[in-house]
Amino acid sequence: MKVFRRLSSLKLPFMLLIAQVTIAFGGLLANVLSARGLGAEGRGQLALYLQVTYVVGTLVILGRDRSFPAVISEQRGLAAGTNDFARLLGLPCLLALAICAVTSGFLANQGMVHIVWLAAALWLVVIGNILTSATRSVSIASGEGRGYAIGMGVSQIVLLGIFLLFFVLGIDESTLWFSAYGVALAVPFISVSLARGLGTNVLGRTARQMRRIRRLGFTLVPSSTAEIITARLDRLLIPIFAGYSALGYYAVIATFTELIIWPIRHYIDSNVPKWAAEASNGAVLKVRRAVLIVFGLSMCLSLIVGVAIWLLVPVLFGTEFLASRELILPLVLGSGTYGLSRLAVGIATARGASKHVNVINIFGMMASVVLYLCLIPAGGAVGAAWASFGAYFLASCAGAVYLAKSNAKVMSVGGIRELEDPK
Numbered sequence: 001m002k003v004f005r006r007l008s009s010l011k012l013p014f015m016l017l018i019a020q021v022t023i024a025f026g027g028l029l030a031n032v033l034s035a036r037g038l039g040a041e042g043r044g045q046l047a048l049y050l051q052v053t054y055v056v057g058t059l060v061i062l063g064r065d066r067s068f069p070a071v072i073s074e075q076r077g078l079a080a081g082t083n084d085f086a087r088l089l090g091l092p093c094l095l096a097l098a099i100c101a102v103t104s105g106f107l108a109n110q111g112m113v114h115i116v117w118l119a120a121a122l123w124l125v126v127i128g129n130i131l132t133s134a135t136r137s138v139s140i141a142s143g144e145g146r147g148y149a150i151g152m153g154v155s156q157i158v159l160l161g162i163f164l165l166f167f168v169l170g171i172d173e174s175t176l177w178f179s180a181y182g183v184a185l186a187v188p189f190i191s192v193s194l195a196r197g198l199g200t201n202v203l204g205r206t207a208r209q210m211r212r213i214r215r216l217g218f219t220l221v222p223s224s225t226a227e228i229i230t231a232r233l234d235r236l237l238i239p240i241f242a243g244y245s246a247l248g249y250y251a252v253i254a255t256f257t258e259l260i261i262w263p264i265r266h267y268i269d270s271n272v273p274k275w276a277a278e279a280s281n282g283a284v285l286k287v288r289r290a291v292l293i294v295f296g297l298s299m300c301l302s303l304i305v306g307v308a309i310w311l312l313v314p315v316l317f318g319t320e321f322l323a324s325r326e327l328i329l330p331l332v333l334g335s336g337t338y339g340l341s342r343l344a345v346g347i348a349t350a351r352g353a354s355k356h357v358n359v360i361n362i363f364g365m366m367a368s369v370v371l372y373l374c375l376i377p378a379g380g381a382v383g384a385a386w387a388s389f390g391a392y393f394l395a396s397c398a399g400a401v402y403l404a405k406s407n408a409k410v411m412s413v414g415g416i417r418e419l420e421d422p423k
Contacts, residue, residue, distance in 0.1 A: 015145025016136075016266035019152040024259050026156030031255050032316045033163040035248070038174055040320060044244030045174040047251035050181065051235040053122055057129035058228040060095040063217035064088045065133040066224065069141040069273050070349050071213050081138040087210060089134060096126045121179040128185025140269050151187060159184035219354040223345070226358070226365035230391055234384040237372050242380035249324040250381040252317060253331055256309045260301045260335035261342070264294055268346035275350035287347060287403055294339045302336035327385045334389035337396050344399030356402050364395030 035043045068085060100123035132155075139148035162180040171177075235254070238247040271290070309328050313321055341360055348356040368391035375383030 015149045016139070016270055017263055019145065019149040020259075020262045020266055022149065022153045022156055023262070026160055027255060027259075028316075029160055030156075030163050031252060033160070033167045034177055035252055035317050035321065037163075037167045037170075038172055038177065040245040040248035041243075042172060042174045042177075042248070043251060044239060044247035046177055047235055047247050048239055048244070049118075049122070049174070049178045050125070051232045053125040053129055053181075054232055055228050055236075056096065056099060056122070057126045057133070058224050059221075060092045060099070060126065061130050061133055061224075062092060062095075062214070063220035063224050064092070064213060065137040066220050066349060067213050067216035068137045069269070070276050070352070071209070071216060081142040082135075084210075085134045085138050088213065089130065092130050093127060096123055096130065099123070100126075118175050121175055121182060124179060124182030125185065128182045131190070132185050136269075141273060143273070145270075155184045155187040158187055216352070216354065220349070220357060223354070223357040223361040226361035227345075230361070230364045230368040230395065233368055233372055234376070234388050237376050238381060238384055241377045246381040249321060250327060250384060252313070252321055253309060253324050253327045253385075256305060257328075257331040257335045260298065260305050260332065261338050263301060264297050264339040265342055267293065267297065268343055272346050272350045275347060276352075290343055290347070291340070291403065294343045298336045298339045302332050305335075306332040324381075326382060330382075330385035330389040334385070334392040337389070338392040340396040340403075341392070341399035344402045348402065360395065360398045360402060363398045364391055367391045367394040 034046055038046060064085075068088070100119050103119040103122070132152075135148050135151060139145045159180055162183065163177065166177055166180070235247060235251065238250055268290075306328060309332075310325060313325055317324075341364060344360055345357050348354075348360070368387070371387035371390045372384060375387040377383075379386070
């Protein structure tokens, strides 16, 4: 019986892992098709567009993708969760539309009417990112990862189908390739909504509960903003100081090394509702066990991914991208060390300690800004890779300090019980 209970507890992390494996495989093929179809410069432009949408999407969702599973610790099913989160999407979608409208107006006023459609594509991809984050958040809160895994599988099939069509037709316009992401990213939320009956008569959360989700989300906005800047600022600065070709080389390797951190994030995020419930009940969280799991995953995944990238770059991308091999070591080291800071953020979020979440991520952001501005102008993509490692390492040091100083004394803060803040 203990074995069955243990397998049941692993169901959500396993489904999230299946989704990540699907994303990884689809991302690998999409990376190869876009690199070969667009070349280094076009691949760099595509990477830049994607980074902009990641940053905007993180800003406009207002932290609700993180506050939802932290507040909703009881599992009521995917249908109820989807309906609940749909009530939270109005303002984020309006903000995304407003940003798109302002951007389009600015471009038109500057006489750049011919690229106004790029702003529309940006809005489409931002909405896709919001919907994907919503689906993942609902799956974590509901404890049902199957719908998310299936949705991501269909999403990757759609994306690869469009990319393959563009590759066969010889289309080398990066904006068209970019627009395909908007179509594909909306698939998981739409498929889950249709399968689970979005809008059906399911008893929803009370107004008070929804206010708690929104309030905690707002307090996590600085943290979410800082985290996305830490993770994406390098790909925004490289084209400025080193050109699109350098970003193309960098993006090819960085896309691979992100595979290291995603399984770790799935493990952490899938445990946030459980940790939140334990903290609210006064239970002592098993932080040491979580640290060992994250450390073990980081070491194993770093070794596997690092060796795989080294071997696959010339095979998949051709001799044009051989120079990108020198980016592998720093980017693998960076992704491998980043997991500890994500664990600290996950535990602090579960405890409702948004202050410490903000401190860890803002410290990492400040370190990344300084390092990127110092190393990218001089070293280009190589400088960005080592700066990324430095920023991730320092962020994890901040996370380690929080985990080491936090104690197991439970107290109530703002209606969400958490372990006492470190002094």
